[in-house]
Amino acid sequence: MKTLTNNLRLFWQGALLSYVALFHWMRPIQYMASKILMPLAQMFFFVYLGTFATSADNRTFYIVGNALQIAAVSGIYGMTMSIGGDRDNGTLGYIFGTPANRLVVFMGRAFMNIMDGALGVVIAFTWGVVLMGLDLSNTSIPALALTILITTISTCGLGLLMGCLALITVNVMFVNNFVYFMLLIFSGANIPIAQLPAWIQAISYVLPLTRGIAAARLLVGGAGLLEVTPLLLGELAVGFVYFLVGYILFTVFEVVAKRRGTLDVF
Amino acid sequence: MQSTTMNAIEVSHLRRTFSSQIGVIKRTAKEVVAVDDVSFRIEEGELFGLLGPNGAGKTTTVKMLTTLLIPTGGSASVKGFDVVAWADEVRKRIGFIFGGERGLYWRLSGIDNLRYFASLYGIDPDVTKKRIPFLLDMVGLNGRGDEKVQGYSRGMKQRLHVARTLLHEPDVLFLDEPTLGLDPVGAREFRQVILNLQSEKKTILLTTHYMFEADALCDRIAIINHGSIIAIDTPGGLKTHVRDLNVVEVETFGIPDGIVEKLRALPFADSLSVEDQGQKQMLLIQTSRGAEAVPDVMSALEGLKVGRVIVREPTLEDAYVRLVGGKA
Missing domain, CATH: 3.30.70.260 (ACT domain)
Structure with a gap:
């Protein structure tokens, strides 16, 4: 019981304090740029490019796809920074020098990124409605909110896996950028999955976001929660697998980092 | 699991190598020996100095003893627990500081830094509430705990490190060049903190480049060079050389x-x-x-x-x- 209480406290304190301590976007101007302007720029770019290249009728397709894809900003970059930031601060060694449960420490950090990522998606949808004419009159808002939450969770699972790389390499940002831009295509945010080559489709369905985006498009088109439940369960399962693999890799990479002496290289 | 020895730290034939890659296209591995066959024992309550030039293997030795680096060979134990096999047991009993300003969350206040590390050590909140003001007072940061660490001087950061490392009341402390970069007054105050810790019967392993500091503080000193111990004695004994x-x-x-x-x-x-x-x-x-x-x-x-x-x-x-x- 005492261990459970300690771990709950560690979860919350780790979530709140490490978010303030490490999240570089916490400064108002940087936060606004990343949370408000960056989603707007991405949506403008792909919505106008997509509708120009295809048809104005496809506007909703691009708005919903890119609004959900914004979850990857917190999911990929935020999660990686949660681990890489400790390394840059020189605090990673001090954390690994404590007997704290690593799973609890880093799940606490994932929690704040999930909340932050979901907020980012909500802001992106707001831009879609206010500036780009996205019609949500036929949409079940609670179901869409659940979809946003589940998709952000699964994306953070991939982020945890990416964050593990920060334990053994200092150049994780290169990989982050690659994955972020790969998701723009492979998740179906900007190209219908069915039009992608078969081998890319195979990759699409083992990535987070793919099913979440598909579910959101159905919901915006008027579908109910029951109709998208299989997609949401699939998205949740993908996220769970990434969290599991991420955690296993985290424990493995901690040992690797201690063997290679890379824990506090910065 | 735990040996019955009275030594707080036992190091036996400890060895650590690092491999690095040379070349861009044709890469060849080069092995560097950082610590080579190092053995020593530190008794309970002893203040033991580890001296040596840059790159001699001091920090590598401390990192292995604090479970942050896995030895390539040999063995080491702290309070009877092997640093590899029983790393978590070792972590509960040790505190450590590496010199320099890093290792704190600069955007958090001193108190929030301590609160976070208290939760990492699983310290009860009621205990944490009492211990943080006590430790801030002990290291001379009373009244400054609410300020963000980014506004602290180097000496204040070092003293906050001491408070952090004492949160869980460890028996054994590893202080790796703790006075590095401190001004003379700050370094003197810090040495007094070390003496106070010694008077509380803490076992301390101190690495430093400052000989007068080692002379004034340490019960015994080991001199390490090129990864090997070349002498272990009291400061007086070493002077007989x-x-x-x-x-x-x-x-x-x-x-x-x-x-x-x-x-x-x-x-x-x-x-x-x-x-x-x-x-x-x-x-x-x-x-x-x-x-x-x-x-x-x-x-x-x-x-x-x-x-x-x-x-x-x-x-x-x-x-x-x-x-x-x-x-x-």
């Missing part, structure tokens, strides 16, 4: 090329080191001839602007210089 010598100190202003080599070649110069002190340099020549060596030294320095010349008894630093080779 240079008991037969005196030190001629010569203050000079601008040493031209070749002079140091010329002095080293003098038959009575046991070892020689040069301390750069801005516009002047201090030549330290260890010799068994004492004051009789001065005329020959001055002759070798002919034509050079020379200031103060003194002959003195050897210190721990002189013993250190002799043991590590006197090439400083």
Whole structure:
């Protein structure tokens, strides 16, 4: 019981304090740029490019796809920074020098990124409605909110896996950028999955976001929660697998980092 | 699991190598030995110094003892627990500080830093509430705990590190160059903190480059060079290595090329080191001839602007210089 209480406290304190301590976007101007302007720029770019290249009728397709894809900003970059930031601060060694449960420490950090990522998606949808004419009159808002939450969770699972790389390499940002831009295509945010080559489709369905985006498009088109439940369960399962693999890799990479002496290289 | 020994730290034939890659296209692995066959024991409540030049293996040794680095060979235990097999048990019993300003969350206040680390050690919130003000007071940060760490001076950060490392009341402390970069007053205050910890019967392993600091604080000292221990003794015992010598100190202003080599070649110069002190340099020549060596030294320095010349008894630093080779 005492261990459970300690771990709950560690979860919350780790979530709140490490978010303030490490999240570089916490400064108002940087936060606004990343949370408000960056989603707007991405949506403008792909919505106008997509509708120009295809048809104005496809506007909703691009708005919903890119609004959900914004979850990857917190999911990929935020999660990686949660681990890489400790390394840059020189605090990673001090954390690994404590007997704290690593799973609890880093799940606490994932929690704040999930909340932050979901907020980012909500802001992106707001831009879609206010500036780009996205019609949500036929949409079940609670179901869409659940979809946003589940998709952000699964994306953070991939982020945890990416964050593990920060334990053994200092150049994780290169990989982050690659994955972020790969998701723009492979998740179906900007190209219908069915039009992608078969081998890319195979990759699409083992990535987070793919099913979440598909579910959101159905919901915006008027579908109910029951109709998208299989997609949401699939998205949740993908996220769970990434969290599991991420955690296993985290424990493995901690040992690797201690063997290679890379824990506090910065 | 736990041995019945009274030693707080036992290190036996510890070895650590690192491999690095050389070349861009054709990459070849190169193995560097950082710690080689190091053995020592530290008793409960002892303040033990680990001295050595840069790259000698001090920090690598401390990292292995604090479970942050896995040894390549040999073994080590803290409070009877092997640092690899029982790493979590070791972590509960140790605290450690690495010199420098890193290792704190600068955007958080001092108190929030301590709160976070208290939760990492699983300390009860009621205990944390009482212990944080006590520790801030102990390290002289009373009234500054609410400020963000980014506004702290280097000395304040180091003292916050001490408070952090004492949160869970560890029995064994590893202080790796804790006074690095502190101003003289800050360093003196920090040494007093170390003495206070020693009076509380904490076992302390201290690494430092400052010989007077090691001389003043340590019960015993190990000197490590090129990854190997070359001497372990009390500060007084180490000084006996240079008991037969005196030190001629010569203050000079601008040493031209070749002079140091010329002095080293003098038959009575046991070892020689040069301390750069801005516009002047201090030549330290260890010799068994004492004051009789001065005329020959001055002759070798002919034509050079020379200031103060003194002959003195050897210190721990002189013993250190002799043991590590006197090439400083």
